[in-house]
Structures are given as structure tokens and as C-alpha cells.
Amino acid sequence: MGHDDLPTLELAFPGPERDEGVAAILSGRKTALTGLLEIYEHAGEAVPVAGQRFAVLDSEGSPAVTIELVEVRVIPMKEIDDDFARAEGRGYSDVAAWRAAHEEFFRGDGVREYLGHAPVVDDGTLVVAERFRVVEPVDSARR
Structure with a gap:
């Protein structure tokens, strides 16, 4: 199955944050990602399951x-640990750094505009914690 036949996955919003995330996946530093369950619910999307493949889009x-x-x-959120935080590949030294960055993102203007309100972000906030492996980078000559 080629990239064009797969459902797509977009990290954060287009721009530097997405570009850094894609680069971290391609380098092997990023092997995990976290989404706010409320975003999936708002979009009417099912929570993904192990075994699913996605084409990760650039900006x-x-x-x-x-x-x-x-x-x-x-x-x-309170169940995320240091190992998972480091697997996000964004240079988080521990779960406290991961938590601060994710709280800032989830409470940010982009998420607020998408949801139509500021989500509640606390210890009990449900997140979708995903671990993944790279199946195939896109050949830059084919892009």
C-alpha cells in the first residue's frame, strides 16, 4: 500500500512545530505522539488502533x-511517564517538561479555535498516547 492509499496524520499545525515533528520521526528520535481525546471526538474520528498505518504529512x-x-x-495525562515523554522526540527530559509543552499546546489558540472553546487540561484529561514505528520514508526524488 502506497502513501497515497493511507489515511493521513498531521502533527500539530503547519509550520515549525510540524516540521520539527516530521524531522524527529525521520531521524528516529520520535517514536510516540499524543493527542487530546476531545479533538478526536470533536472531529468525529475514531481513536486509532495498533496496526493502523498513516501517511504523516509535512507542512x-x-x-x-x-x-x-x-x-x-x-x-x-497523569499516567504519562518519563519514558513516553522522551519517546516523543522533542527533547523533553522528563514528564514535567512534556506536560508543560502539551498543556501550552492544548490550551493554545489553534486548539481553542478548532474546538470552539478552551479545553480543560488537568491530571484527568484523557489523551491518546500512541507509539509507532517508521514503515517507509517517502523518497524525496518521488515527491
């Missing part, structure tokens, strides 16, 4: 890499 909307989910958990 231009082009497939950059194919990933396969190896673990998906819906858990309260």
Missing part, C-alpha cells in the same frame, strides 16, 4: 513518512 500537505502504530492507549 505543505505532502506525505513525508509512513508510520505504523504499535501501541495506542487512552489514558489520563
